[in-house]
Amino acid sequence: MEHEHRRWNLSEDARLRSQVRHSRGCEPQSTRTPMHSTQLTINGRRETVNADIRTTLLDALRENLNLTGTKKGCDQGQCGACTVIVNGRRINSCLSLVASHEGDDVVTVEGLADGEALSPLQRAFVTHDAFQCGYCTPGQLCSATALLKEIEAGEPSVVSNGEIILSEEEIRERMSGNLCRCGAYNNIVDAIVEAAAQGGEAAR
Numbered sequence: 001m002e003h004e005h006r007r008w009n010l011s012e013d014a015r016l017r018s019q020v021r022h023s024r025g026c027e028p029q030s031t032r033t034p035m036h037s038t039q040l041t042i043n044g045r046r047e048t049v050n051a052d053i054r055t056t057l058l059d060a061l062r063e064n065l066n067l068t069g070t071k072k073g074c075d076q077g078q079c080g081a082c083t084v085i086v087n088g089r090r091i092n093s094c095l096s097l098v099a100s101h102e103g104d105d106v107v108t109v110e111g112l113a114d115g116e117a118l119s120p121l122q123r124a125f126v127t128h129d130a131f132q133c134g135y136c137t138p139g140q141l142c143s144a145t146a147l148l149k150e151i152e153a154g155e156p157s158v159v160s161n162g163e164i165i166l167s168e169e170e171i172r173e174r175m176s177g178n179l180c181r182c183g184a185y186n187n188i189v190d191a192i193v194e195a196a197a198q199g200g201e202a203a204r
C-alpha cells in the first residue's frame, strides 16, 4: 500500500513538473523544432533561408526557395542528381546542411543559362541528345560545368598522368559520381568534349 502511494506521488510529481515547464515556456527541447536562419547567394541573388536546422541544402533549394531544377534521387550521396556548385566546387546538396552554407555562393541548374541563352554546355547537351528522361540532367550539367573549371585550373584526377588532357577516360572518371539510369553516358561525354573545345566560355 505504501509502495503504491509512493508510485502515485512520483507520477504526480512528473505531471506537475511538466506543467511548470510548460507555463514557463521551457518545454523539453525534443518537442521544439530548432530553426536557423541562413543567408547565402543563389544564382546571383541574396537569399535568406529560415528552416529547421536539420534541413539539407537540397531540401532548402526545392522546398524553401522553390528551385526544383535540382533533383532528389537517392538522397544519400550516391547518384549525383542533386549536384550544385558551391563557391566554385561541385557538391552533393543532399549531403550538406543549408545551415553550414552561411555566406556561400551557390549555383544551381537554374543559374547556368544567361537569361534565355543556354550555356555552351547546355547547348551541347541538346545537340548531342545527352539525355532521355532528363532526371539526372541538372546534376550532370552542374557537375560538367565544374569539371571544365577543374580542368582549366589543372586539377588532376586519379586517371591523370602528368599533363591533363580531356580524354574520354578523364571525363568518365570525373563524371563517375553522376549516374544516368537512361544510359546516356556516351552522348554526355560527346557533349562535354564539344563544350570543352569552345574553351573557357564553356565553363561559365
Ligand code: FES
Binding pocket: 071, 072, 073, 074, 075, 076, 077, 078, 079, 080, 081, 082, 083, 092, 093, 094, 095
Ligand atoms: S540525391 Fe544526392 S547524391 Fe543522390
Ligand code: FES
Binding pocket: 130, 131, 132, 133, 134, 135, 136, 137, 179, 180, 181, 182, 183, 184
Ligand atoms: S536521362 Fe534519364 S536518368 Fe539520365
